[in-house]
Amino acid sequence: MTQSRLSRPDHWRTRLGSVTVWLVLLLLIIVPVGCFLAVGVSPKLFGLGPQWWTWSTIRSTFTGYTRKGMVDSLLVSSSSAVLAVAVATTMAWLVHRTNLWGRRFWSAAMWVLMLVPTWMTTLGWIDVLQPGELATALGWHSLFLYHHFFGPDGIIFVLTTAALPFSYFIISVGMRGLGSEFEDAARVHGASRARALRTVLPIIAPALLSAFAISFAESMSDFGVAFTLGSGAHFPIATYVLFNAIYSFPANFPVAAVIAAVLILSTVPPVYLQSRVMRGRSYAVLSGRTRGVRRHQFTPWARAGVTAGVAVFMFLVLGLPLTGAVTSSFTNTASFLTPTGVHWTLDSYRQIFNAPPAFTALGGPLLTSNELGLLVASGTVVIALVLAKRLASRTSGAAQRIMDSFLLGSVAIPGIVLGIGYIFFYDQRFITQHVVDLYETLPLLIMGLIASATPGQARLLTGPVAQIQSSLSEAARVHGASRWRAWRTTSLPLLSRAIVWAWLLTFTKTISELAIAQILYQPGHEPVSVTIETYLGTIFATIGSAATVLTLVEMLGVIVIVLTLFRLVTPRGWRRIGESVVPS
Amino acid sequence: MASHASVPTILLYNAQGYGDKVAAAFNATNPGFKVVPYDDSTGPLFTKIQAEMAAGSPKWGIFWADGATEFAALDKLHALATNIVPKAASYNAAGMSNVPADGSFAPTGLTVSGALCYDKVAATGVTLPSKVSGLTSLPAGILGMNDPSQSGPTFPLIAGVMAHLAGITASMKPTNAQILAAVNDGENFYLKLKKNGLQVHPTNGPTLGAMESNPATLDAATIQSSACYGDINAKPKSYWPTGAVKYLDYSVALPSNLGIDAKLSPALQADAKKFVAYVLTTKGQLAMQHGDPYGDGLFWPVIKGVSPESYLPNYSVTRAYAINPYVWGPLENTINTWFTQNIVN
Numbered sequence: 001m002t003q004s005r006l007s008r009p010d011h012w013r014t015r016l017g018s019v020t021v022w023l024v025l026l027l028l029i030i031v032p033v034g035c036f037l038a039v040g041v042s043p044k045l046f047g048l049g050p051q052w053w054t055w056s057t058i059r060s061t062f063t064g065y066t067r068k069g070m071v072d073s074l075l076v077s078s079s080s081a082v083l084a085v086a087v088a089t090t091m092a093w094l095v096h097r098t099n100l101w102g103r104r105f106w107s108a109a110m111w112v113l114m115l116v117p118t119w120m121t122t123l124g125w126i127d128v129l130q131p132g133e134l135a136t137a138l139g140w141h142s143l144f145l146y147h148h149f150f151g152p153d154g155i156i157f158v159l160t161t162a163a164l165p166f167s168y169f170i171i172s173v174g175m176r177g178l179g180s181e182f183e184d185a186a187r188v189h190g191a192s193r194a195r196a197l198r199t200v201l202p203i204i205a206p207a208l209l210s211a212f213a214i215s216f217a218e219s220m221s222d223f224g225v226a227f228t229l230g231s232g233a234h235f236p237i238a239t240y241v242l243f244n245a246i247y248s249f250p251a252n253f254p255v256a257a258v259i260a261a262v263l264i265l266s267t268v269p270p271v272y273l274q275s276r277v278m279r280g281r282s283y284a285v286l287s288g289r290t291r292g293v294r295r296h297q298f299t300p301w302a303r304a305g306v307t308a309g310v311a312v313f314m315f316l317v318l319g320l321p322l323t324g325a326v327t328s329s330f331t332n333t334a335s336f337l338t339p340t341g342v343h344w345t346l347d348s349y350r351q352i353f354n355a356p357p358a359f360t361a362l363g364g365p366l367l368t369s370n371e372l373g374l375l376v377a378s379g380t381v382v383i384a385l386v387l388a389k390r391l392a393s394r395t396s397g398a399a400q401r402i403m404d405s406f407l408l409g410s411v412a413i414p415g416i417v418l419g420i421g422y423i424f425f426y427d428q429r430f431i432t433q434h435v436v437d438l439y440e441t442l443p444l445l446i447m448g449l450i451a452s453a454t455p456g457q458a459r460l461l462t463g464p465v466a467q468i469q470s471s472l473s474e475a476a477r478v479h480g481a482s483r484w485r486a487w488r489t490t491s492l493p494l495l496s497r498a499i500v501w502a503w504l505l506t507f508t509k510t511i512s513e514l515a516i517a518q519i520l521y522q523p524g525h526e527p528v529s530v531t532i533e534t535y536l537g538t539i540f541a542t543i544g545s546a547a548t549v550l551t552l553v554e555m556l557g558v559i560v561i562v563l564t565l566f567r568l569v570t571p572r573g574w575r576r577i578g579e580s581v582v583p584s
Numbered sequence: 585m586a587s588h589a590s591v592p593t594i595l596l597y598n599a600q601g602y603g604d605k606v607a608a609a610f611n612a613t614n615p616g617f618k619v620v621p622y623d624d625s626t627g628p629l630f631t632k633i634q635a636e637m638a639a640g641s642p643k644w645g646i647f648w649a650d651g652a653t654e655f656a657a658l659d660k661l662h663a664l665a666t667n668i669v670p671k672a673a674s675y676n677a678a679g680m681s682n683v684p685a686d687g688s689f690a691p692t693g694l695t696v697s698g699a700l701c702y703d704k705v706a707a708t709g710v711t712l713p714s715k716v717s718g719l720t721s722l723p724a725g726i727l728g729m730n731d732p733s734q735s736g737p738t739f740p741l742i743a744g745v746m747a748h749l750a751g752i753t754a755s756m757k758p759t760n761a762q763i764l765a766a767v768n769d770g771e772n773f774y775l776k777l778k779k780n781g782l783q784v785h786p787t788n789g790p791t792l793g794a795m796e797s798n799p800a801t802l803d804a805a806t807i808q809s810s811a812c813y814g815d816i817n818a819k820p821k822s823y824w825p826t827g828a829v830k831y832l833d834y835s836v837a838l839p840s841n842l843g844i845d846a847k848l849s850p851a852l853q854a855d856a857k858k859f860v861a862y863v864l865t866t867k868g869q870l871a872m873q874h875g876d877p878y879g880d881g882l883f884w885p886v887i888k889g890v891s892p893e894s895y896l897p898n899y900s901v902t903r904a905y906a907i908n909p910y911v912w913g914p915l916e917n918t919i920n921t922w923f924t925q926n927i928v929n
Contacts, residue, residue: 249630249920334792
């Protein structure tokens with residue numbers, strides 16, 4: 001339905017909706033981040049220098065070490081995004097279009113990979129590769145790999161594994177929505193297998209480009225790698241340089257602001273490319289008549305070989321780091337292998353809830369994080385759905401592109417920038433004394449975490465939302481259904497699975513989020529990620545490993561419970577058609 | 585300051601392992617107001633303080649961290665209440681030497697940075713030097729230290745080395761030329777160490793981990809004394825039975841300090857001073873020791889009549905060299921940036 005055909009009340013409702021959406025985005029993201037970025041050119045605005053306007057910070061940032069950091073980040077993020085999309089496309093094709101063994105298992109493994117934050121992955125790898133750890137115990141000489149891990153190779157590897165599931169799910173949605181009829185049509189007209197592939201791949205171009213863009217943005221903003229691999233890598237990346245600028249003495253907020261602006265602006269080219277490619281074309285392929293797919297049948301030997309290859313790959317990217325963390329958690333010695341062998345013990349797990357002096361037991365923080373996860377996930381899903389609907393709209397033109405660029409740019413905002421931006425804005429004397437004093441309260445932390453999660457979730461939900469043809473709800477409206485009923489009976493069944501997974505993903509990401517939590521948590525209510533971080537890097541690191549493992553198990557437990565409830569309370573049809581937009 | 589459970593509260597930005605326990609012990613005997621700890625490392629806490637100051641509405645009330653340079657910087661910005669050191673505090677000589685003239689921060693304990701921690705097994709056959717300058721002659725690749733941009737106690741060590749090389753003492757008012765010469769000497773020293781394979785790890789934990797791993801990837805490191813003693817003397821069993829500490833011709837004094845926000849109301853400042861006074865009593869010092877017995881609690885007390893933990897040597901053994909935080913604090917960013925660009929990377 002176009003704007004011109006809207007009745008006057010509908011027109012005002014739409015305008016009011018737009019204003020509300022932008023108001024929410026202003027308060028959550030735009031103003032706090034804007035405050036932070038502003039000090040890059042106007043340090044006096046926040047008493048951080050004598051100038052109301054200066055280009056000197058920008059000039060100095062684009063020299064020497066900081067310039068190298070930004071260039072390195074662009075190279076690393078581009079490489080990671082390309083690798084992630086290539087691997088994800090292959091994996092998506094194998095899982096959704098072939099008779100690969102264990103297809104549901106590999107999809108589930110991708111979800112687990114998505115839940116594991118980069119700092120956990122990195123620490124897991126250190127538990128494997130560091131001399132004296134798992135690899136040494138198995139008799140492998142890992143020093144060479146260990147030194148490579150703390151360098152560009154390790155950074156690209158970890159960022160690729162982190163971006164991989166995002167790409168995989170976006171591309172999977174594209175592939176699942178694409179019935180076999182397009183491939184069949186090409187083959188019927190005499191196209192070879194390769195030619196058919198070249199015909200079909202452009203149909204999922206939006207998914208491929210979207211996967212690249214989000215992988216690039218996620219890699220550019222990743223804080224976990226900067227936090228864990230950054231200093232030892234001898235290869236400065238922008239987030240590490242930014243981290244150093246903020247935590248240097250005195251903090252160099254103006255330089256950090258310029259780096260943050262570069263990170264955000266770097267997402268413009270991928271969005272531009274995406275919009276150029278998609279201009280004027282519709283990629284909606286999902287409707288009430290979408291057909292099922294026909295799988296490529298490998299021969300038994302090829303099937304075994306390909307499955308083994310996928311298994312080895314998934315073990316490398318997910319199994320090995322998790323094994324490192326788990327094995328480390330069952331010891332409490334300085335290194336996994338001691339001169340007298342490996343000493344297995346449950347001590348670290350006992351001490352999680354009976355913490356050593358000067359440390360916090362995990363119970364309270366875990367409860368706080370679950371509370372945060374519940375509220376943040378629920379808030380995020382509502383806002384992300386509204387944004388996804390606007391992004392998927394095919395009538396809004398410039399507004400849609402602005403929203404798209406804005407959200408992708410927001411994905412690239414490092415959590416630490418959001419956190420400091422929240423202090424700059426919400427701790428303003430005028431606001432605290434005359435409006436509301438939210439700083440260091442649970443509501444502000446919740447807002448910060450929603451602001452961090454919303455852009456990514458909105459873009460992830462855009463795929464499923466975009467694939468729903470508007471004729472479905474239009475038909476319902478023509479038959480007299482209210483706007484709400486039309487949405488509930490047509491879109492909700494198709495989106496229910498995507499909504500549940502978006503909720504679960506946000507819930508788990510909230511529990512493991514560190515950068516914003518560390519800056520904005522409420523005194524006396526430490527989130528679990530902050531507690532775990534205090535253990536790691538001390539003699540009680542094995543308790544940190546045990547706490548990490550327990551937290552991961554708890555996350556998986558919540559996923560199982562929510563999915564079970566989803567299975568129990570939703571009609572069977574919802575789950576079946578929902579699989580078209582979110583792969584199982 | 586927020587009101588909590590009907591009594592006023594003061595936020596304690598705490599980077600000390602014992603901070604929570606000391607606050608709890610204090611709150612138990614002072615019902616009129618409550619000290620609420622906010623725990624984190626020195627870097628993030630100091631960043632928060634600066635961000636809050638930039639926003640114009642600081643929330644912190646008391647700041648407790650290792651090192652004096654951050655406190656000197658806050659004092660220069662007039663962000664600290666002055667004369668917070670209680671007259672009744674019976675500082676010993678080592679403690680008194682770290683009290684600033686305007687009493688804007690109060691030393692609460694002493695550790696040293698630059699103690700040579702080493703693994704007795706890994707360093708078998710290695711002749712450890714007796715002077716800091718001798719570290720450049722160690723076999724290649726066996727020495728490590730922390731990254732000053734991530735490890736709070738490491739900048740004072742680097743500044744101390746620079747000051748010592750140029751003969752700048754804590755009581756001197758050096759000229760810019762003297763400071764520049766000291767910085768140049770120090771940079772040359774660290775470049776020599778790098779040429780000899782110096783390994784830089786982020787903080788005490790990973791540096792110790794590299795010496796404690798099996799096999800060790802690092803034989804010795806110049807880090808904070810309390811971190812080494814913590815691992816060696818952990819109970820019920822040592823985390824590093826083959827670890828040892830050697831003091832060279834000097835180490836660098838690293839006082840832990842308390843500071844109070846100058847923007848607190850007079851009433852809350854008075855309350856905050858009660859907390860400072862409590863920490864500087866025998867009870868307070870013991871609460872610090874017992875609050876983190878294998879970490880930050882391994883300090884040398886600054887109050888007369890309180891003994892350090894039994895396995896700490898006499899403070900004089902450390903030959904601690906004090907730096908003037910008002911001279912070296914302003915150079916921290918420049919020196920750390922140089923270190924990151926030339927030594928770490």
